[in-house]
Every structure is written in C-alpha cells, then in structure tokens.
Amino acid sequence: MRKSDSIKQIGSALAKFNGEITSIAKDAENPQFKSEYVTLDALIEATRPILQANGLSILQFPLTREDGQIGVQTVLLHDSGEFIESEPLYMLPTRIAKGGGYEIAKDPQAAGSVISYLRRYSYQAILNLNTGEDDDANKATKGQEKEPVRGIAIKEEISMSPEAAGAVVIPFGNKHRGETxxxxxxxxxxxxxxxxxxxxxPMIKKACDIIVEAVKSNQIENSK
Structure with a gap:
C-alpha cells in the first residue's frame, strides 16, 4: 500500500464519511446461491454524495499481466492532495471447460466481469463499507458447478502480496468488522x-492463506 507522507486530513475525512454512511441495501441476487449482494452501481450511488461532501473521491484503474490475469488498483483521494493507494488485486478470468475443470476465458465479457468484481470488492474495502458477506464471485468465472469447486478455483487465482493480504479489511460481522x-x-x-x-x-480466504505462508517464512511478524 502506498500513501502520501501525511494522511491526517484524509483520515479525518474518512472517519467523518464512515460516521455518515449507513449500511447499503443489497440490490441484486445471485440465483446460483440464492444470495443477495450490492452492485458496483449501487455502491457508487450511495457513497458518492457523502464522499464529495467530505472532500473525498475514488479512482480505479484496470491492470493486466502477461499471464492473462486482470487486476484493479484503487486510490482514495482527498482534496488536500493526500491519498491512500491500495495494492493491486488480480484474478484470472476462467470458465468451465468442455471436458471438465476450468480454462482461461479470453472473451471481453469475462474480462468485464472480473474488473467489475474486483472494483466492487476494492471499493468496499478501502472505504470499510458494511454490505454483508459477499459470495457473488461466480460471475468472474461463469461457473455453474457447486460452490466448493468454484470457490477453490477462484481462491487460487487471486494474487496479492503478503502486505496487501494483511491489509485486507473485514467488511462484515460485528466483532471484527473494520479490522485488517x-x-x-x-x-x-x-x-x-x-x-x-x-x-x-474468496478474497478473504486467499488472503488468509497468504498470511499463513508469510508468517511461516517470516515475511509477516508472528507476535501480538
């Protein structure tokens, strides 16, 4: 994660934002898992006026890698010039292959689904929004199989550094919501x-795996 030398003003503005924003209503349904989630459009519509009132704005950039992974980087800006920039999050767009298993999906629709999913997750995380636990990632893989298979496939395709994994914010629950x-x-x-x-x-699960491995290799301190 990168940030400006000072984050005093952006931190104060973000605290005010979080004090004013309420839980955002879920406006879409995942028919495969019979669960509801908040779309990116709904997130932006609900948060933009409060962000602007506190001098805040968000920029998001699509990224690509040579191996076909698609990523998103999110930057939170303040009108003072201060900023907080997240680590890029990457995912490989896949679909179910004819012979079983998964294959890389190279069509524009798959790329768009991955970008939308990563933008939505990053947007929620950098603003510490409470939308409930999200399991709508099947759009990014066009999966039609049962959740355990799909979840494992997606979890393995998400890429982030140990620092980014440790900085992932829990956006749900009561006891630890808002903590990394x-x-x-x-x-x-x-x-x-x-x-x-x-x-x-899947993002939470993958980040947990990365943290455990980083602790084993002493990349993250294992002390309280």
Whole structure:
C-alpha cells in the first residue's frame, strides 16, 4: 500500500464519511446461491454524495499481466492532495471447460466481469463499507458447478502480496468488522482460522492463506 507522507486530513475525512454512511441495501441476487449482494452501481450511488461532501473521491484503474490475469488498483483521494493507494488485486478470468475443470476465458465479457468484481470488492474495502458477506464471485468465472469447486478455483487465482493480504479489511460481522486480517491474526487466531476455512468470500480466504505462508517464512511478524 502506498500513501502520501501525511494522511491526517484524509483520515479525518474518512472517519467523518464512515460516521455518515449507513449500511447499503443489497440490490441484486445471485440465483446460483440464492444470495443477495450490492452492485458496483449501487455502491457508487450511495457513497458518492457523502464522499464529495467530505472532500473525498475514488479512482480505479484496470491492470493486466502477461499471464492473462486482470487486476484493479484503487486510490482514495482527498482534496488536500493526500491519498491512500491500495495494492493491486488480480484474478484470472476462467470458465468451465468442455471436458471438465476450468480454462482461461479470453472473451471481453469475462474480462468485464472480473474488473467489475474486483472494483466492487476494492471499493468496499478501502472505504470499510458494511454490505454483508459477499459470495457473488461466480460471475468472474461463469461457473455453474457447486460452490466448493468454484470457490477453490477462484481462491487460487487471486494474487496479492503478503502486505496487501494483511491489509485486507473485514467488511462484515460485528466483532471484527473494520479490522485488517493481520490484526485479527494477532488478536483472535480462532476467528482467523474460521475465516480461512468457512468464509464464503474468496478474497478473504486467499488472503488468509497468504498470511499463513508469510508468517511461516517470516515475511509477516508472528507476535501480538
């Protein structure tokens, strides 16, 4: 994560924003899992007036890698010139192959679905928005199989650094909502383990895996 030398004003503005924003109503349904989620359009519509009132704005940039992964980078800006820039999040667009398993999807619709999913997740995370746990990632892979297979496939395709994984903010629940995964790992390991095993959010699950491996290799400090 990159940030301006000072984040005093942007931090104060973000605190005011979070004090004014309310829980955002889910406006779309995932028919495969019979669950509801908040679309990117709804997130922007609900937050833009409050962001502007506090001198805040968000920029999001699509990124690509040579191996076909598509990513999004999100920047939170303040009218003082201060900023907070997230680590890029990447995902490989896939679809179910004719012979079974998954294959890389190269059509524009698949790329658009990945970008929309990553934009939505990054938007929620950088603003610490409460929208409930999200399991709508099947759009990014056009998956039609049962959730365990699809979830594992997506989890393996998400790429982020240990620092980015540790900085992922939990956007749901009551006990630890708004805390980073690194904080939860150090203060409530049992809940961290539950997230790693039971969370329906593929980004959370993958970030947990990265943190565990980083601790084993001493890339992240394992102390409270």
């Amino acid at each position: 995964l690194k904080q939860v790992y150090k203060t409530d390991k049992s809940y961290f383990d539950w997230l790693s095993e039971k969370s329906k959010d």
